[in-house]
Amino acid sequence: MSEQKLTGAQIVIKALKDQGVDIIFGYPGGAVLPIYDALFQQNDLKHVLVRHEQAAVHAAEGYARSTGKVGCVLVTSGPGATNAVTGLLDALCDSIPLVCLSGQVPTHLIGNDAFQEADTTGITRPCTKHNYLVKDVDNLARTLHEAFFVARSGRPGPVLVDIPKDVQFADGTYVPPAEVKHKTYRPQVKAEMARIEEAVDLIANAKRPVFYTGGGVINAGPFAAKLLTQFVKATGFPITSTLMGLGAFPASESQWLGMLGMHGTYEANLAMYECDVMINIGARFDDRVTGKLSDFSPGSKKIHVDIDPSSINKNVAVDIPIVGDCGAVLEDMLRVWKARAKSPDKAALKEWWGRIEGWRARNCLNYNRTESVIKPQYALERLREALRGKDHYITTEVGQHQMWAAQFLPFDQPNRWMTSGGLGTMGYGLPAAIGAQLAHPDAIVVDVSGEASFLMNMQEIGTAVQYRAPVKIFILNNQYMGMVRQWQELLHGSRYSQSYSEALPDFVKLAEAWGCVGLRATTVAEVDQVIEKMLTVTDRPCIIDIAVDPKENCFPMIPGGKAHNEILFGPDDSPSSATPEDGMVLV
């Protein structure tokens, strides 16, 4: 090993390169100037200058989710770090692997209320999977390699490394990743064989089974999605997924029931309610999925595969808990299934599919098709047709448009769909789209957006222009915070308190001010035209302002505190009788 001394800043750059980082999203400031100086003096690592630190983290999330690699962020001390907090928690909630480097005031000033000082490790402790404050330059390389290991291992998540400015200047010794082994952290990847065999037996004897899969399959990598697809096809069982898991199983297959949960399909939610065996792979029984816990899938035996032991039996007690990586577990399950020549109960399955087809025939995603106004669902259907067969990635903001995108856009591959699921961060989609676009320069990246969410991080248009990221910002503009308005309509007597988007800019002029392409559709006939035009723009961002029906609500909907079989299909279902007092207090 070479005894060559490097400065802390040089160690940072070397460690990032050795960890395979090619893009880092960041914003400079006083406490990270040495690192920015070291960045300036090299060409391997590309730095992307965002316009706000929150966006740096979301961009790194978009990069990470579309590539499966660890995203990387660099911010300064104090406000740089606090601005990053929302992004870090977003990544924690959705289990996205990130390493965020933050500058810190020099070690001798820590605790003195110095300029731009914040207790960054204290503030980010509950918002990260793990964090470090490096006080000795000789620990820097080891800590950085550990941070990458922790971020991508087990249940992935964001890791923050806080680096005081004097440590960036100090000379220290570099150690390569191969020489670093974490003292304690050994997440369980392989599951117990006995549990897998037990699960396969239960699966083979199921009469009314359903697969319920989640982001864990996506996080386990494309190989896991392939194994899932094989296993689901081998069984012939129906499959549904959470918002986070879309794309793990191809949406174009007939076994796909669509997303489940609060705005999931009728067939998916009723299959969950009526099933006798539930096979949960990499999902966490989130409250958006379960609805009323005491009425959640009351008659089923439940198998739960999760890499995080704390996800098991947290909300829902399960019969066969399996701790392990979804890919490794699926591999074992498939092997046992084949080795024991298992086959499903064909007669029972036929009857079960018969019932599911009955629910499907309800056509729950149907909406009132009209020529007089653009329905948001129609705009997404046209987007779907335009993107068919093209290499594309979708991000979203948060709200009605997000749920419609999940309902109406089909995903046949993993890592193509990026949305803020756990934290529900408005303003996520644009920076995430930039991150995904920079990772896949030749693909089409669309941020399905609402006008209110777009305004939350619209400064990032500047970033997209600077790096020639031709992201498409597809705004379903209903001039409301639509989901807030929908809840106010259903639960608060249509008193639309503060949910109207007042004083909106002219989005076409806004695009032009930035040197982007701005397009607008106000009639049904214009929708196809703007989509076609938008797809021809390949050298700069494009903002598409679609004036949609301001009163449209997102259905189906299971109101808070209700069970899966108490679903609202549309505006004709009486909302007053569907919203009990205990549901109102839920979010």
Add this chain to the structure above:
Amino acid sequence: MDQNMIEKHTIAVLVDNEPGVLARVIGLFSGRGYNIESLTVAEVNNADHLSRITLVTSGTRMIIEQIKAQLGRLVPVHRVHDLTDEGPAVERELALVKVAGTGDKRIEALRLADIFKAKVVDATLTSFVFELTGTTEQVDDFVGLMGQLGLVEASRTGVVAMSKGPTAF
């Protein structure tokens, strides 16, 4: 078994003695709304810089399992053991109890201290500081009795615990 019954558990956690580790444990309890009835921590292995945290908590069976799983996923945590679940364990806490008074009350305090095998670690003409080691219940009883005999203040360590038998946890 009643799933909603509140159980009290003593949990031992072996952690890397690094900055912030206690804050992680405490933050987990406050952030997720779990109870801490007592918590003690000190380094127990200087060579490897390992600390042992003993905490007493209460909750339903599902909550207790969740607490252990959440503790287990903290990166600097080596091991989590539920001493209440894993068979017989000894639990002790140490208390310093200051009592002030004269005459019969002073004599009675000293007599009770003798019965509880408490040591006098400080004495003035008008006060004692007793040192008592025992189970939580014994300490509760002693402090309760001193309440009628001029109790000034009590300081308690909280529970430390260890499984019985020859093996480490």
